[in-house]
Amino acid sequence: MALDRKHIRYARVVAGVVVLSGAVLLILRGHWAVGAVLGAGTLWALSRRRSVPVIVYHAVTPDASWLPWGANVAVRPEVFRAQMETLARTGWEVVPDDRLFGGQLDPRKRQLALHFDDAYHNVFVHARPCLERLGFPATVFASTDFIDPSQGVRGADTTRGYMNAEELRAMDGDGLFKIGCHGKDHVLGPVPGPMMARDPATWGPETAHLWYYMPGNKARWFEQAPPGITPIPDSQSVLVARLLTPQGQETEAQRSARVRADLSAARSLMSRLLGREVVDFCWPFDRVSDAALADARAVGFAHFTGGRQDNPGNRPVETVSRTHVHDHAAGFAPLWVELLVFRARVEIAAGNLLWSPISWAASARRRLSGQFPRFGRRI
Ligand SMILES: [Zn+2]
Incomplete structure (x- = not known):
């Protein structure tokens, strides 16, 4: 390995x-x-730069309080805009990730790709105009159970929730952005292991575990009362885990059949919605296994996230590695500090390790502030 x-x-x-x-x-x-x-x-x-960075955002919003993991994944719109302008000012070229998968880049040339996971509506409202102004392409990954059921393109008055079908289609169709598939339900499912007590009155850190108990569309989960289940069993990404069912734990063959059915349905729905074949797949929670990868290939996906190696850029790859960006990278700090740490993270993602001390100092300051406890799993 x-x-x-x-x-x-x-x-x-x-x-x-x-x-x-x-x-x-x-x-x-x-x-x-x-x-x-x-x-x-x-x-x-x-x-020496040796890897083409893929920078991942989630929510871009002034108020992420509706997301239990908001403090760990949301970026304020003004910080996002300043980060994008910093990329432009410091000579970075933002390229479509198709060129990275296709091996048409050079890791020494300050080229990078942008991803947005989960297709939050706030990305449509707060990130899209800035990216359009700068001409920065990006890929947005949506889970089909989290496509908002509303009709028509909505404005900034909708501050919570996920993009609807028309908003996804509008982004995919404008030539700058691409929509990829983030699976069907983005769920953590029960696996054999310890039972975990939880507060049945709140969604809390177990939100993705609780989605397992909400079949169908989950785009408005935050408007509903959480399932009052406690304790809940240990959980894992449903794509890689052999789940605990009322009949016992799944066999590997049952897991594979379930995952292929789910991923095939998700790919068909996204392809139908966008009017083109969708081949880009982003693993929820960054969790992937060789068997799950084989399942995703078998249903027609061809480009994947979840890599653990450098992105060579100059030869075709099936899987890319990504760098997650969050706000308050050094705890509460002035904007120039935020941007300095952002530059460091991008340079380190490219392999320029001279920026490491800045990144280490920022992480230590954030941790020592005690204001940003780590959220257990990446969403
Ligand atoms: Zn996600």
């Missing part, structure tokens, strides 16, 4: 610090030329 890019980056930083220390020692002992060449070579190696 290939090593996770996070581990490779860690090893590169450790090796870089060791060699840089050696270079400093050499200089201190009077070996100026050797030390300088070694130091410069190490800095060059640490800064």
